[in-house]
Structure formats: structure tokens, C-alpha cells
Amino acid sequence: MTKIKTKKKFGQHFLINEELASDITKKLIYKDNVIEIGPGKGVLTKNLFPKKVTNLVVSEIDRDLVAYLSLKFPSLKIISGDILTLDFNIIYKKKFSIIGNLPYNISSQILFKILDNRDKIVEFVIMLQKEVAERICSTYNKKSYGILSVLTQTYYDLTLSEPILPYNFDPPPRVDSCVIHAVRNNNIDIGINYYKFKNIVKNCFQNRRKTLRNSLKNLNLPKEFTSSDIFSSRAEQLKLNDFIWLSKEINKINNEVRTNK
Numbered sequence: 160m161t162k163i164k165t166k167k168k169f170g171q172h173f174l175i176n177e178e179l180a181s182d183i184t185k186k187l188i189y190k191d192n193v194i195e196i197g198p199g200k201g202v203l204t205k206n207l208f209p210k211k212v213t214n215l216v217v218s219e220i221d222r223d224l225v226a227y228l229s230l231k232f233p234s235l236k237i238i239s240g241d242i243l244t245l246d247f248n249i250i251y252k253k254k255f256s257i258i259g260n261l262p263y264n265i266s267s268q269i270l271f272k273i274l275d276n277r278d279k280i281v282e283f284v285i286m287l288q289k290e291v292a293e294r295i296c297s298t299y300n301k302k303s304y305g306i307l308s309v310l311t312q313t314y315y316d317l318t319l320s321e322p323i324l325p326y327n328f329d330p331p332p333r334v335d336s337c338v339i340h341a342v343r344n345n346n347i348d349i350g351i352n353y354y355k356f357k358n359i360v361k362n363c364f365q366n367r368r369k370t371l372r373n374s375l376k377n378l379n380l381p382k383e384f385t386s387s388d389i390f391s392s393r394a395e396q397l398k399l400n401d402f403i404w405l406s407k408e409i410n411k412i413n414n415e416v417r418t419n420k
């Protein structure tokens with residue numbers, strides 16, 4: 160097969176440790192409809208296709224790799240293009256899972272896309288930069304706790320792997336990596352629209368050092384509400400349920416203001 164030129168702009172670091180590749184794919188539980196993001200040269204793909212999963216679709220942006228993969232796996236369904244602009248609804252009408260060693264430069268954007276589609280994505284197994292993975296899995300009262308931790312953990316139960324060192328890749332990245340295994344939890348309806356919830360969480364973390372009373376000033380909340388104790392805390396001190404409660408209360412107030420207008 161022809162030699163593929165590595166393209167930095169696509170965050171290409173190919174996993175060369177076959178044992179690790181097999182271990183990562185073994186984490187996947189939901190095997191009926193699966194999307195693999197950035198299959199590269201197929202190190203994970205070959206552990207999934209054709210036998211281990213049914214209905215695998217892979218999404219790869221690099222046309223040289225798409226050509227390479229179509230030769231290597233002639234009957235594999237390959238979508239050539241950018242995962243960020245791909246409409247998942249066109250691929251699967253029903254539930255599906257996601258697997259991939261992500262391009263690290265767009266891993267947060269991919270995670271936000273997964274969260275947008277949380278009611279169809281029952282599980283995901285993704286490798287990403289260790290620091291980002293740790294932030295996603297971080298808990299309250301830690302510096303690394305932030306928007307991605309709150310949103311992801313609200314909807315998914317997470318397990319973080321041990322660090323994977325750069326020599327397992329070609330070319331080796333400058334950072335360590337980790338795998339997150341996420342399984343959709345029972346939070347189907349938290350009582351507030353997801354985008355409103357996301358927006359309030361974002362507002363809370365806008366300036367981490369400020370108390371919520373200060374960071375949420377722009378929402379013009381009534382004084383009797385913002386005088387409660389929770390507003391003297393900083394965002395990183397709030398547990399997941401505190402965020403859900405706070406967002407629902409703010410939403411209630413906003414709805415009342417709207418109906419009284």
C-alpha cells in the first residue's frame with residue numbers, strides 16, 4: 160500500500176500499539192450502530208470491522224486516508240469530510256455509540272457535538288489529550304472542574320483510563336493521552352432545556368474567581384434570590400445537582416418575568 164504523508168493540521172498521531180488499540184475497542188458495550196471518528200489508518204477499525212460491531216460508519220477528513228481505507232476495507236462505509244459538520248441524523252435515526260482516537264485540536268468541539276446529540280448517543284469511547292480528559296472527568300472543588308465537566312457528567316457516567324504515553328503513537332504527540340469511557344445515565348429530562356442549562360453553566364464559569372452573585376450579574380436576577388447562600392460560592396464549588404437546581408430556578412424566574420410582561 161502507498162505511504163501516507165502525515166498531516167499536522169488534522170491532528171494526526173497514529174496509534175502504533177496494537178494491544179492498546181484492541182483494549183480501547185474492547186471497552187465498547189453498545190455495538191449495534193457505531194460511528195468511528197477519525198479512523199486514520201484503521202488501527203481501531205480493524206478491531207471492530209467486520210465482525211465485532213454491526214453497522215459501523217467511519218468519518219475521516221483526510222482524502223488520502225479515505226482512499227487508503229477503502230482499499231483496506233472495501234465494504235466499510237466511509238464518510239469523507241469533517242465530523243463537525245456531519246449531521247448524525249442522516250447516518251442513524253436510532254441510538255448509536257461513538258469511538259475514536261480524536262484529533263486533539265478539535266476534541267472539545269467534538270464533545271460539545273456529542274452533548275448536543277446526547278439522547279441518541281448511548282455511549283462513547285474516546286482518546287484525547289490527558290489534561291482535557293482530566294478536565295472532563297474532574298469534580299467540584301478542583302481547579303480543573305469546568306463547563307465540560309458539568310455538562311458531560313450531567314448526562315454520562317465516566318471512567319478515565321491511565322495515561323497513555325507519547326511513544327505509543329507515530330508521530331509521538333507532545334502530550335500524554337487518556338481514554339474516556341462514557342455511558343449515558345438516566346438523566347433524560349433534567350427539567351430545563353439543554354441549551355439554557357449550558358448557557359447558565361457557561362455564565363457561572365465565565366470568571367472562575369468571582370462569586371456567582373458577581374458572575375451572574377448580567378442576568379438581572381431579583382435581589383431576594385441572589386441574596387441566598389449559594390450565590391456567595393464560586394462556580395467550581397457547586398456540585399452537579401446545584402447547577403441543575405440553580406439553572407431551573409433561574410429559568411423559572413425568567414419565565415415568570417416573561418409572562419408578567
Ligand code: SAM
Binds near residue numbers: 200202240243
Ligand atoms: N484512529 C487513528 C489512530 O488511532 O491511529 C487516527 C487518530 S488521529 C489522532 C486523528 C484522526 O482524525 C486522523 O486520521 C485525522 O485525519 C482525523 N481527523 C482530523 N480532523 C477530523 C475531522 N474534522 N473530521 C474527521 N476526521 C478528522
